[in-house]
Amino acid sequence: MSYGVEYHVEAEAIRRTLPAAARRAWVELERRLRHDPWTVGARMSGGLRDTLEAAFATHGFATYIVQENRVMVSVINLVWIG
16 A cells, blocks of 8 residues: 655645755655555654654654545654754
8 A cells, every 4th residue: 555645835835945965865754654654753742643753864854644544644744954
């Protein structure tokens, strides 16, 4: 099964401004999210079961929700450490 990936408006705006090295790391993380989002990140402390966070190398991290009923990963926050 392959998951789709969609972006909250603010996360998409940040994704578009990532510098080259961070963008390459993000592309790799997105590939992994499409394959199996449950094994990529970790559940947020005290968060909902379907809300996870994952780092993209040393460049930043993403917060995302796995929607099994839609087979979709919704990236709700993207933080670039730059």
